[in-house]
Structures are given as C-alpha cells and as structure tokens.
Amino acid sequence: MLDIENLTVHLPGAARPLLASVSLSIRPGEVVGLVGESGSGKSTTAKAVLGLLPSGAVAHGRVLLDGADVLTMSPADLRAHRRHSVAMIHQDPRAALNPVRRVGDFLVERLMPVHDKRSARARAVELLDAVGLSDPARRLRQYPHELSGGMLQRVVIAGALATRPRLLLADEATSALDVTTQAEILSLLDRLRTEHGLGLLLITHDLHLAAAMCDRVQVMYAGGTVEQQEASELFRSPAHPYTRGLLDCSPSLDATGLPPHPIPGQPPSLADEFPGCPFAPRCPLASADCESWTPVPAALPGGGTAACLQIPVRSA
Amino acid sequence: MFPAAGRQVAGLLATLVVASFVIFGAVYAAPGDPAVFLAGGRDDLTPERLAVVREQYHLDEPFLAQYLHWLGNCLRLDLGRSFQYNDEVVDLLAARVPTTLALVAYATVLFVLFGVGAGVLGALRRGTWADSVLIGGTTLSASVPSFVAGIGLAAIFGVQLGWFPVTGSGEGFAGTLHHLTLPAVSMALGALAVISRVTRQTVVEAAGADHVLVARASGFPERQVVARHVLRNALAPIITMCGLVTAGMLAGTVAVETVFGLSGVGSLLVGAINGHDFPVAQAVLLLMVTGYIVITTAVDLAHPLLDARVKTARRVA
Ligand SMILES: Nc1ncnc2c1ncn2[C@@H]1O[C@H](COP(=O)(O)OP(=O)(O)OP(=O)(O)O)[C@@H](O)[C@H]1O
Numbered sequence: 001m002l003d004i005e006n007l008t009v010h011l012p013g014a015a016r017p018l019l020a021s022v023s024l025s026i027r028p029g030e031v032v033g034l035v036g037e038s039g040s041g042k043s044t045t046a047k048a049v050l051g052l053l054p055s056g057a058v059a060h061g062r063v064l065l066d067g068a069d070v071l072t073m074s075p076a077d078l079r080a081h082r083r084h085s086v087a088m089i090h091q092d093p094r095a096a097l098n099p100v101r102r103v104g105d106f107l108v109e110r111l112m113p114v115h116d117k118r119s120a121r122a123r124a125v126e127l128l129d130a131v132g133l134s135d136p137a138r139r140l141r142q143y144p145h146e147l148s149g150g151m152l153q154r155v156v157i158a159g160a161l162a163t164r165p166r167l168l169l170a171d172e173a174t175s176a177l178d179v180t181t182q183a184e185i186l187s188l189l190d191r192l193r194t195e196h197g198l199g200l201l202l203i204t205h206d207l208h209l210a211a212a213m214c215d216r217v218q219v220m221y222a223g224g225t226v227e228q229q230e231a232s233e234l235f236r237s238p239a240h241p242y243t244r245g246l247l248d249c250s251p252s253l254d255a256t257g258l259p260p261h262p263i264p265g266q267p268p269s270l271a272d273e274f275p276g277c278p279f280a281p282r283c284p285l286a287s288a289d290c291e292s293w294t295p296v297p298a299a300l301p302g303g304g305t306a307a308c309l310q311i312p313v314r315s316a
Numbered sequence: 317m318f319p320a321a322g323r324q325v326a327g328l329l330a331t332l333v334v335a336s337f338v339i340f341g342a343v344y345a346a347p348g349d350p351a352v353f354l355a356g357g358r359d360d361l362t363p364e365r366l367a368v369v370r371e372q373y374h375l376d377e378p379f380l381a382q383y384l385h386w387l388g389n390c391l392r393l394d395l396g397r398s399f400q401y402n403d404e405v406v407d408l409l410a411a412r413v414p415t416t417l418a419l420v421a422y423a424t425v426l427f428v429l430f431g432v433g434a435g436v437l438g439a440l441r442r443g444t445w446a447d448s449v450l451i452g453g454t455t456l457s458a459s460v461p462s463f464v465a466g467i468g469l470a471a472i473f474g475v476q477l478g479w480f481p482v483t484g485s486g487e488g489f490a491g492t493l494h495h496l497t498l499p500a501v502s503m504a505l506g507a508l509a510v511i512s513r514v515t516r517q518t519v520v521e522a523a524g525a526d527h528v529l530v531a532r533a534s535g536f537p538e539r540q541v542v543a544r545h546v547l548r549n550a551l552a553p554i555i556t557m558c559g560l561v562t563a564g565m566l567a568g569t570v571a572v573e574t575v576f577g578l579s580g581v582g583s584l585l586v587g588a589i590n591g592h593d594f595p596v597a598q599a600v601l602l603l604m605v606t607g608y609i610v611i612t613t614a615v616d617l618a619h620p621l622l623d624a625r626v627k628t629a630r631r632v633a
Pocket residue numbers: 011018036037038039040041042043044045053054055091269270
C-alpha cells in the first residue's frame with residue numbers, strides 16, 4: 001500500500017540531508033514500527049507521506065500510496081489523499097488542536113463532507129466513546145485547554161479515525177497516555193487493522209511496545225535507515241550496532257539484571273556532516289574504514305537489511 | 317462570565333470618576349479667570365460685579381465643593397449652560413455629537429475595510445510584490461499628518477475635480493456620507509499603516525501555529541484552513557486593536573473638523589477652551605473620555621467570546 005523509495009530530503013543550509021535515501025513499505029493490515037533517537041527523522045518521514053515537507057526542502061525519490069506518487073500530486077489530489085487515504089496522529093496533541101475552537105469543531109470538521117451536521121455530531125460522540133473518553137457529549141462543547149494531555153491525545157486519535165483512513169501514521173500517539181488507556185487504544189488500533197486492513201506506521205521510543213505491536217521494525221539514525229527486520233527477529237538478533245545500542249538503553253524486563261547501558265555521545269544535529277557512516281563516531285565496532293564508507297543496506301540472513309560495514313565481516 | 321463583566325463595569329465607573337476629577341481640575345487650573353470673561357471683559361469691571369458673577373456661577377466656593385456640585389449635576393445629566401453661547405450644554409452637544417460620531421464611524425469602516433483587508437492580504441501573500449506595495453503604500457499614507465492629507469484631498473477631489481463638497485456635514489444619510497467622505501478618508505489614512513501592519517503580523521503568527529499545519533495535513537480546502545484556523549484565531553487581537561484606534565479617534569477629530577469646517581465636538585472643544593467656557597470644555601472632555609472607556613470596555617467584554625482561554629484565565633485570576 002505505502003512504498004517510500006529512496007526518499008532523500010535536503011534542506012538548504014543544512015550540512016547533511018534531513019532524510020538520506022529512506023525506503024519503507026507498509027502492506028494493508030501491517031504494523032511497521034519506526035524507532036530511533038530524537039531528531040533521527042521519524043516525524044519527517046511520516047510527514048512526507050502526507051506530502052508535508054519543511055518549507056524550502058528539496059525531495060528526491062518517490063512516496064507511493066497505491067501507486068500514486070505523493071510528491072508529484074496535483075494540489076487537489078493531494079488534498080483528497082490527505083482527506084481520505086491517510087491520517088496522522090501528531091506528536092503533540094495540545095498543539096494539534098486549534099485553541100479557540102471547541103473539541104466538537106475539530107471532529108465535526110473532519111466528518112462534515114460525508115455527514116450532515118447532525119449525524120456528524122452523533123458520529124463524533126461515537127468516536128470519543130470509542131477512544132475511551134468519558135462523557136463524550138460534554139467533551140464536544142469543551143475547549144482544548146479544558147482537557148488534560150491524555151484526553152486531548154484521545155481526541156486527536158478520534159480525529160484521525162474519523163475519516164476511516166487506510167493508512168494511519170501514529171507519531172508517538174500513545175506516549176502521553178497511562179498504561180491502561182494505552183492498552184485500550186492499541187487494542188482499538190489492532191481491531192481496526194484486522195477488521196478494515198488498516199496499515200499502521202507506529203513511531204515510538206518504546207522498544208517494548210514496538211516489539212509487541214509491530215510486524216516489522218525499521219531503525220533510523222541521522223536521517224537514514226540503519227536496519228529493518230521482522231520485529232521478533234530484530235529484538236532477538238539485532239544486527240546493527242546502533243540497534244543493539246538502543247536495546248541496551250532500555251531497561252530489560254527479564255531477569256538478566258543488567259543495568260541499562262546508554263550509547264555514548266549525542267545524536268547528531270543537522271549541522272554535523274559525515275564523510276562515512278554517521279554512527280561511526282559513537283560505534284563500539286567502528287574501524288578506520290567506517291569513517292569513509294557510505295552506508296548501503298545489505299540483506300541479512302534472517303530477512304531484512306542492515307547498513308553496517310562490520311556485518312559481512314563478522315558473518316563471513 | 318458575569319462576575320468578570322461586573323468587575324469590568326465597576327472598573328469603568330471608577331475610571332470615569334477619576335477622569336471627571338482630572339478633567340474638572342485641569343479646566344479649573346487653566347489660566348485666566350472665567351468670572352472676568354463672564355462679566356463681559358475687563359473694560360467696565362467692578363469688584364461688586366465680579367462678586368455677583370462669582371456667586372451666580374458658584375465660582376466663589378472651594379474647589380472640591382465646585383467639583384462635587386458639578387459631578388452631581390452631571391449625574392442628573394444637567395451639564396449646565398455655556399458661558400459663551402448661553403445655551404444648555406446638552407443642546408450644544410446634541411447638535412455636535414452626531415457629526416463627530418458619524419465621522420469616526422465612517423473612518424472606522426474605512427480603516428477596517430482597507431487596513432485589515434491590506435494586512436490580511438499581505439500576510440497571505442507574504443513576500444510577494446503585493447505585500448511590498450501594501451507595506452510601502454500604508455507607510456507613506458501614515459507619514460502624512462491627517463490635516464495635511466485633508467488639505468490635499470480637499471484640493472484635489474473637492475476643488476479640482478469637484479467630486480466631494482469641502483465644507484459642511486450634509487443632510488440625510490446620503491448627504492452626510494457624501495460630505496464626510498473626504499474628512500473620513502483623511503482620518504483613516506493615518507490609521508491605515510498601524511492597522512495593516514499589526515493585522516499582517518497577527519495573521520502571519522496565527523498562520524504559523526502547529527494546528528494550522530495539522531488542518532492542512534487533514535486535507536481541508538485552503539480557504540477553510542485560512543478562515544477557520546488562521547483568521548478565526550487572529551480575530552480577537554485585530555478587533556482589540558481596531559477598538560483602541562477608534563476610541564482614540566474620538567478625541568482626535570479636531571484637526572480634520574477644522575480643515576473641513578465641520579461643526580463637530582472637536583471644534584466645539586477648541587472654541588470652549590479658547591473662550592474659558594468651563595461647562596462646555598468639561599462636558600466635551602468628559603464625553604470623550606466616556607466614549608473611550610465605553611469602547612475599550614466593550615472590546616474587553618467581547619474578547620472572551622472570541623477566545624475562551626481568556627475567560628478561564630480571568631476566572632482563575
Ligand atoms: N521544518 C523544519 N525545518 C528545519 N529543520 C527541521 C524541520 N523539521 C524537522 N527538522 C529537523 O529534522 C531533523 C529530524 O526531525 P524529526 O522531527 O523528523 O525527528 P524525530 O525523529 O521525529 O524526533 P523526535 O523523536 O524528537 O520526534 C531534526 O534535526 C530537526 O531539527
């Protein structure tokens with residue numbers, strides 16, 4: 001359904017590309033996880049699917065949804081695409097809602113072309129109920145500042161589901177929610193996936209969540225994809241040193257008792273330029289060759305790909 | 317809502333009382349003895365005659381007593397008699413106020429239409445030649461004082477082309493409109509730059525908010541995004557600014573009234589001050605201050621209706 005092919009996004013004035021040859025595909029009913037440190041380009045990738053690039057950015061490559069390239073769509077087609085095919089749950093729910101309009105307006109606006117005003121309101125109540133918001137009829141009349149962050153996040157999720165999209169881009173959609181609500185929302189998304197064949201891109205910092213929810217997981221670093229594998233495979237045998245580093249960062253729930261082990265150094269900013277592999281400065285396995293080797297993804301024995309110079313050497 | 321409105325109205329009354337005191341005090345302290353003027357000038361002035369006049373007009377009482385006397389009369393809508401014309405001040409005002417109100421209202425319509433319009437257009441077409449032309453044009457128009465603009469407009473459109481009358485305030489709605497066009501334009505011109513700049517900035521800021529991007533990402537038609545997510549959010553600050561400018565115009569009509577020979581409140585005030593006409597000067601000033609406060613309070617009361625966050629903030633405060 002979604003095929004991003006070699007998407008590269010340059011921003012004038014930046015030392016390195018925002019996105020470097022990112023490829024990603026999602027089939028109907030599939031959940032793909034996107035993980036990586038802050039600033040690695042996860043949100044930028046998701047926004048590119050909506051045809052939203054930072055102003056002034058130059059993009060190469062293709063973003064295909066059912067064969068149509070989002071990057072070259074006419075404005076009218078792009079609007080229809082955003083309206084009906086794809087919905088995004090944005091990272092910050094408080095910023096996503098217009099502060100001077102009511103919660104009901106946010107939902108009704110999304111439902112309007114299909115529904116008349118009355119049935120739109122009725123449907124809005126249903127949606128709020130479905131995402132587990134109490135007293136939904138009253139919520140419609142409230143303003144965003146009267147709701148808590150978790151409640152707003154549910155409103156935003158309800159808004160994303162309003163148009164019955166085929167593809168949902170969830171950018172840390174559940175990170176502001178308590179665990180029980182998070183479980184409710186995730187099971188709701190899972191139901192939509194099985195019942196309607198909804199494709200789901202799940203951006204998250206929670207690797208346990210990714211392991212549990214996703215079919216496949218893609219790991220991003222400095223705007224590029226470093227590894228992608230079946231979720232179970234990735235967590236059992238991470239191939240790329242960065243993936244292993246990320247896994248070591250999250251405290252394990254099993255009985256190994258190993259303390260979390262952070263990756264040394266800072267994630268790179270847009271001003272950092274890399275002649276070779278961007279992860280080399282922080283990589284425990286880096287050799288002199290890594291400093292000049294441009295990463296290319298190589299197939300892994302268990303399926304999936306990883307872009308690391310050290311992998312073929314070790315498996316040989 | 318209601319307690320906040322009540323507090324606002326109480327504040328309005330308190331401001332009015334303070335303003336009335338300041339106005340009375342300022343006119344009282346103005347140089348020149350009104351009794352001399354009332355007694356018919358210095359020529360055949362006797363102390364006895366002066367004393368009679370003073371007593372007649374309560375001018376011999378202490379300042380505070382005079383003030384309270386005046387305030388009490390004001391509250392009963394008795395503004396006294398003009399020293400100069402010997403008419404009831406209320407009648408003088410009734411004859412003058414409509415012209416000034418019509419002038420200010422007309423100028424407001426013009427600057428809202430063209431100033432806010434230009435600001436919105438500039439913001440939505442930011443960086444284009446239209447934006448630059450609008451900024452340049454409004455800056456130029458604002459750098460000309462309104463009475464100079466008035467003289468220029470009168471010379472071109474009144475005298476040369478003969479499209480508009482250059483004096484008087486006209487009869488009936490169409491006549492008033494016709495007569496007040498040039499004065500209103502010259503007043504609005506000065507406000508244009510500030511209104512269009514602030515509008516432009518407000519709209520640009522509103523357009524940069526995250527939720528606008530979210531609305532656009534939801535595939536709403538651009539017109540809907542602009543109307544409901546950009547302009548809707550810019551409305552409250554723009555209305556506040558327009559209200560303040562209009563309120564300020566109430567006291568700023570003197571120059572234009574003089575240029576166009578309009579008998580409005582501004583020229584009445586200037587005449588009254590020159591002629592030591594205490595009751596008229598005080599009444600006009602009080603009216604101007606009242607008008608200013610009423611407009612700004614109305615704007616304040618409208619604000620929470622346009623932005624619900626204000627209401628909550630006030631309730632909490
Ligand atoms: N509109 C923009 N203009 C300039 N730079 C941008 C813009 N949007 C994002 N960036 C830059 O692109 C990089 C990737 O940002 P992105 O938001 O995609 O990261 P992310 O992986 O989603 O991070 P997080 O986990 O914090 O959400 C960052 O370095 C950011 O500074």
